[in-house]
Amino acid sequence: MGLLLTLFAASPALAASYRYWSFWQGSGGNWGYATEGPSTARPADGTTLGFRFSVSKDAGAEAAKPRAGADFEGVCGGTAAAEGRKRVALVVDFGVPADAPAGEAPPQEAPRTACAQVAPDATAAEALASVAKPLRYNGAALLCAISGYPKSGCGEPITDEAQPKPSAATAAPSSGGGSGPSAGLLAGAAAVAALGAAAVWQSRRRRR
Template identity: 40%
Template sequence: MAPGFVLALVLGLVWALAAPASADATAFWGYWQADGSKWAFAQTGPASAHPKDGSVEGWRFAKSSGNSGTPPRDAPDFGKVCGSTPEQAGAKRVAVVIDYGEAADAPAGAAPPAAKTACASVPKNATGSDVLAKVARPQADKSGLVCAIDAFGTCAAAAPSSSPSATAAPAGKKSTGSKAVTIVIGLILVLAAGGSMMAVRRRAKL
């Protein structure tokens, strides 16, 4: 068996076994802020953000294999959400859009509620966390990251994870991955041994 063929076979198996794992995506609550008529993924966490009067905040539960996630499906529109809320001295108005996502992204056994909007009238120094807590019931994991809103999310029925964008792999997948690595290593050893024996036989004939 030619060494080049052996290497190609091993690399092909490694790629085939690794591809499904890299395609997996994790659902999490993404925090968004309006940038004109579009959404921009927040560059700071809600506890550090201080939205201004007239701004729009968004939350979306969705799966994503990238670093930013998926924005709310409703476009940000302050006038539509807060147009009927009067200004108050010492307070600011922040429109909030909460998108619970699609059924395919929902935690096992859960159905996503309909998306909702609300106008939060909060103190001038209120943070993004304060704004969300004014219009919904957020839950945070041990690291302080929002993992559920209105009891919907990754921490609603299970232990909280350390990160909303990088959760531990389920036991089944972890076991499968370990078996795959073992198989590949075994195959490499067998092919290497076979190649060595063939080389010895050729030298003996010479």
């Protein structure tokens, strides 16, 4: 572990940010980073869920939040409850142009909202699919695209040289598969571990 930390500190060229869809749960009108991914989370009736596409330096609470409030009544207030179904309010924020992959642009500027009516045992992913197809996942069940955006890529690391400059447009409001870029983070850690193993092997060879 100490070797991994040393290599991260000594390798400024390693990716520090990730471009991905983060997953949020609403509580009291505010957003909190989801503790599990949409493919396993089973929201209760009256839940508000948010998804935000952005380049974020850290996975978790520091990622960019959806730019619309976590307001269940505002999204589902006009949808009558139905027996044997649950209502889940969804906020899908495609982000800003600065965070879009090369050659692409967010399909719309403002966050999209929808009220999903799904089976009582439906997952967050199933609720999202009912209102925002097509979805795309990678082999590790990481959510890669919503409504076909982006067309390619999935939680890829962004080098310091390539990542967008911070701006007011990309900052999260103060009120503000896995839920974060777990695949990207694991890939980065694996690369660092490989570098560390190579360094140790070279050192042993020189001693022989």
